[in-house]
Ligand SMILES: C[C@@](CO)(OP(=O)(O)O)[C@H](O)COP(=O)(O)OP(=O)(O)OC[C@H]1O[C@@H](n2ccc(N)nc2=O)[C@H](O)[C@@H]1O
């Protein structure tokens with residue numbers, strides 16, 4: 001029997017870096033949602049673990065023990081034949097590897113009838129793994145292991161654009177200036193009221209954006225082009241970059257923006273997306 005799981009891209013709608021722990025990890029305050037674009041994996045029982053990586057974004061993704069799907073099997077103490085179909089760019093700020101690890105945990109627990117590990121344990125795979133288990137809109141704090149479920153994610157029309165440069169997460173953290181930044185602003189808005197949420201989001205930040213743009217100036221170009229598209233309510237970088245997201249009130253304006261970005265930059269990764277919804281499993 002084979003079990004499939006979907007590994008959605010995550011978007012950090014906000015990413016406030018609020019401090020640094022003694023072990024060097026950064027404390028975060030981030031609003032996160034999962035989307036309906038992602039990788040897929042299938043797992044089947046086997047005596048030894050094996051991994052095949054296929055798909056449009058497979059190039060350069062390790063198929064050895066450094067891959068988080070193999071580390072997920074090791075964490076659970078099980079073995080499986082795993083096929084991973086990569087559609088998300090790696091090292092892109094949308095948690096491709098972390099979401100694959102989280103999806104592998106879900107699929108392997110279903111395959112072997114095991115309980116899901118707690119968040120601390122998931123966090124040992126990668127700081128972003130716990131949040132990739134959450135189809136709700138969530139507030140993520142600590143280094144990623146403290147999660148508050150807030151609401152059903154708003155059903156926005158969005159774009160994800162990656163200019164095909166990879167950015168190393170630790171490198172961007174290293175390049176940051178101030179690390180003791182304020183938490184997200186309170187009170188939170190009504191998450192389903194478009195104008196109110198956008199106004200609130202515009203007052204929040206991605207504290208890694210400036211450092212990432214410094215390392216890869218093309219991210220600044222992505223942001224400026226997205227924010228000039230018709231109907232763009234907000235454009236911001238996700239995670240440590242380089243992927244940026246843009247939110248639109250209307251699907252038609254989003255689709256026009258997608259067409260324009262693809263025409264202007266055929267070599268960039270540009271996709272339309274929305275909340276993960278029923279695709280999550
Ligand atoms: C920055 C964020 C925001 O959601 O997203 P991405 O840009 O990776 O998508 C995450 O915190 C990334 O999580 P993840 O990619 O799982 O991080 P890990 O593999 O655990 O750690 C990679 C390295 O990033 C740094 N790191 C990571 C998380 C954190 N809270 N503080 C850190 O300083 C550490 O140097 C660590 O060695």
Ligand SMILES: Nc1ncnc2c1ncn2[C@@H]1O[C@H](COP(=O)(O)OP(=O)(O)O)[C@@H](O)[C@H]1O
Nearest residue numbers: 066067068090091092093094095096097098100
């Ligand atoms: N399943 C995976 N897919 C992609 N990268 C992976 C995977 N497992 C481990 N990695 C490694 O994780 C690193 C970061 O990948 P990723 O999670 O995609 O970054 P980000 O969190 O910035 O989007 C890469 O250096 C890659 O070699």
